[in-house]
Amino acid sequence: MSDAVSPFAPATYPAMPAIAGVRMATAEAGIKYAGRTDVLLMAFDEGTAVAGVLTRSRCPSAAVDWCRAQLPGARARALLVNSGNANAFTGKKGEHAVSISADLVSQALGVPTGSVFLASTGVIGEPLDPSKFEAVLGGCVERFTGDAWLDAGRAIMTTDTYPKVATRRVEIGGVSVTINGIAKGAGMIAPDMATMLSFIATDAAIAPQVLERMLKEGVNHSFNAITIDSDTSTSDTVLLFATGKAGNPPIEADASEDAKHFRTVLDELLLDLAHQVVKDGEGARKFVSITVEGAESDGSARVIARSIADSPLVKTAIAGEDANWGRIVMAVGKAGEPAERDRLAIWFGDVRVAVEGERDPDYSEAAASAVMKEPEIAVRVDLGLGRGKATVWTCDLTKEYVAINGDYRS
Numbered sequence: 001m002s003d004a005v006s007p008f009a010p011a012t013y014p015a016m017p018a019i020a021g022v023r024m025a026t027a028e029a030g031i032k033y034a035g036r037t038d039v040l041l042m043a044f045d046e047g048t049a050v051a052g053v054l055t056r057s058r059c060p061s062a063a064v065d066w067c068r069a070q071l072p073g074a075r076a077r078a079l080l081v082n083s084g085n086a087n088a089f090t091g092k093k094g095e096h097a098v099s100i101s102a103d104l105v106s107q108a109l110g111v112p113t114g115s116v117f118l119a120s121t122g123v124i125g126e127p128l129d130p131s132k133f134e135a136v137l138g139g140c141v142e143r144f145t146g147d148a149w150l151d152a153g154r155a156i157m158t159t160d161t162y163p164k165v166a167t168r169r170v171e172i173g174g175v176s177v178t179i180n181g182i183a184k185g186a187g188m189i190a191p192d193m194a195t196m197l198s199f200i201a202t203d204a205a206i207a208p209q210v211l212e213r214m215l216k217e218g219v220n221h222s223f224n225a226i227t228i229d230s231d232t233s234t235s236d237t238v239l240l241f242a243t244g245k246a247g248n249p250p251i252e253a254d255a256s257e258d259a260k261h262f263r264t265v266l267d268e269l270l271l272d273l274a275h276q277v278v279k280d281g282e283g284a285r286k287f288v289s290i291t292v293e294g295a296e297s298d299g300s301a302r303v304i305a306r307s308i309a310d311s312p313l314v315k316t317a318i319a320g321e322d323a324n325w326g327r328i329v330m331a332v333g334k335a336g337e338p339a340e341r342d343r344l345a346i347w348f349g350d351v352r353v354a355v356e357g358e359r360d361p362d363y364s365e366a367a368a369s370a371v372m373k374e375p376e377i378a379v380r381v382d383l384g385l386g387r388g389k390a391t392v393w394t395c396d397l398t399k400e401y402v403a404i405n406g407d408y409r410s
Contacts, residue, residue, distance in 0.1 A: 004400065007375065008279035008287060009162040016167050016180055018146030020203045021045035021243025025143040026155040027136035031129075032084030032122060037155040039133065041140040042079040042199070043109055048243045050076035050117065051212035053219050055236030056192045062087045062094030062128075063118040064237060066102065070114055074208035076241055077111035079199060080118050080133065083156050083184070087120040087128040088234040100130040108137040119237045121184060121197050122158050153182040156197055159404055160186045164276040170265040172258045173249035177204040179266060183273040187282040187405060189228035190310065191219075191236055198223065198238045198273055204262060205244035206251040213254055214263050215240045222270035225302075226393045228281040229401070230310035240266075278393050283400025286318050288393065291380045295388030300337040302390035307335035308379065315397035318377065323368035325353040332381060343384030348372065 022044055026037040052071050054064050070076075080101060087094045098118055106113040120128060153163030164183040169176055185196030206214075219238055244250070251259045279287050290309045295301035308314055308331040317324040325346050332339050342357035349371035352360045371377060 005161045006280045007285060013150055013163075013165060014167050016147060016149035016165055017178055019178055019180055019201045019243065020245035021048060022201050022241070023144040023146055024148050024152055025140035025145065026148065026151045027140050029082070029132040029136050031082055031132055037151065038083045039136055039140070040079070040081040040152050040155040041105070041137060042152070043144065044076050044078065044241055045243055045245065046077065048076050048241050049074055049206060049208040049211050050239060050241050051208065051215045052237065052239045053216055055233060057232050057234050057236070059089060059234050061120055061235045062090060062098045063120045064235060065095075066098040066118050067237060067239070070117060073114060075115055076117055077115035078105050078109055078117065079239065079241075080105050080116065081156050081197065081199070082120050082128070082133070083158050084122040085120060085126055085128045086122045086124045086235050088124045090125065090127050093127045097128045097130045101133055104130065104133050104137055108141055117239060119197050119235070119239075121156065121235050124234060149180055149182060153184070156182065156184040158184065158186070159282055160184050160280050162280060164273055164280065166269045166272040166276070168265045168269045170261055172204055172246070172251065172262055175246055175248040177202060177246040177248055177262070179204075179269050181269050181273050183277055185277040186280050187229060187401070188231045188233045189226065189277060189281065190230045190232045191223045191226065192232045196233055196236060196277065199241075200239070200269065201241045201243070203243050203246035204251065205246065205248055206242045206262070210251055210254055210259060211240060211242055214259070214266055218263070218267045218270045221267065222274040225391065226274050226278050227306060227309050228278060228284070228395055229397070275393060278395050281395035281401075282404045283398040284395035285375070285398060286396040287376045288318060288395060289378045289391055290394060291378070291389070291391045292383065293380070293389040294383040294385055295390075296338045296386040297388040298390055299388070301388040302392065303337050304332055304335045304339070304381070304383070305390050305392040307331045308381070309392045309394035312397055315394065318372065319396035319398045321369065321372040323348055323353065323365065323372050328379065328381060329354070332383075338385060339383050340385065345382040345384065347380040349374070349378055
């Protein structure tokens with residue numbers, strides 16, 4: 001497997017402040033690889049609210065099933081994450097593994113088993129040995145700290161080439177609150193109600209039902225608006241924890257000004273993490289936004305944008321820096337949504353390449369090709385039918401993607 005690092009990897013990482021009520025540590029358990037951290041344990045103070053969105057895959061991992069069963073309780077005391085093994089399609093062995101894993105965390109921290117959340121990422125179909133956790137949890141508890149967010153981001157990586165972290169501050173009721181987040185993902189990325197793995201924590205006091213609605217809405221416009229290869233993971237999990245330790249007036253209503261301020265900043269952080277995932281797409285060299293406007297509805301625009309973003313022909317043209325707008329036309333036409341050929345207009349960056357059902361009369365191959373050579377490319381399509389609009393973010397499809405996935409299990 002290649003050791004190449006994404007050209008979008010950050011030169012520096014943001015300073016990730018500690019979140020009051022959150023402690024964490026990582027460990028090397030040897031789940032798949034030797035010599036790298038692959039376990040993350042996080043502990044939360046009593047009273048921490050939790051919200052989550054999980055994959056809608058009909059073949060979810062055992063950890064997803066576990067989280068789905070615990071989320072109605074809306075309270076969390078711990079999170080255990082491992083990389084290297086997805087614990088998916090592992091039958092009764094998988095169920096047994098998550099039960100034992102939660103019990104081990106419960107014993108290590110002295111918290112209720114039902115307050116423990118789990119996530120796994122990696123190879124599908126391989127049984128997960130929970131004794132790997134038993135060997136490292138005690139050491140994690142001894143090393144607990146509040147500011148190991150970058151280490152946490154590294155521990156959950158699989159084919160990622162860099163850890164993905166983000167932080168924001170917002171004033172709520174005259175009190176400064178912090179939001180930190182990490183994410184992982186580089187392949188099998190086309191989220192459906194969630195993303196690969198992402199964990200966000202805040203010290204804000206927020207009612208669980210408000211927290212849940214905020215997260216679901218935010219995910220819909222961030223993680224649910226990205227695609228690397230059109231494949232939705234069995235393990236997609238996003239969890240948001242709110243410890244309430246900042247001392248702000250509790251946010252208990254969606255329509256309050258405090259809720260609006262917090263939601264705006266949360267949405268910004270989620271989109272930041274989602275973009276980082278795409279920029280680290282397996283073998284990716286281009287970061288691409290696909291905006292469809294003039295559709296009959298926002299939903300229709302989104303389907304068409306995903307059709308373009310998921311097209312192997314579009315993505316390989318982008319990889320080859322080929323301004324092949326004919327492939328955009330193809331992807332619009334196959335989407336199954338209302339579209340009229342003779343109203344269609346297409347832009348690569350600021351260069352209009354097609355209008356009213358044919359090549360733009362002022363089309364310049366040189367200008368369009370210059371746009372395609374940029375590392376970040378904006379594609380815009382106007383259907384000319386209505387006011388519906390949506391943006392989906394994607395990357396190119398390169399030979400390196402095939403190489404990475406051709407030997408993923410080896």
